[in-house]
Amino acid sequence: MSNQEAITTKVRELQNHHFDSTIWNDFQFRENDIIIVTYAKSGTT
Secondary structure, three states: OOOOOOOOOOOOOOEOOOOEHHHHOOOOOOOOOOOOOOOOOOOOO
8 A cells, every 4th residue: 555645536516306415515624534425325324
């Protein structure tokens, strides 16, 4: 494993009757944040 940091970039926005990804547009992430993403009601916690 390398010492390079992962840099993620938002590549699309999803909007439908279940969720709206635009709510994250103004969110200020910190350097040490860990993001776990899954679809709503997919059975994961």
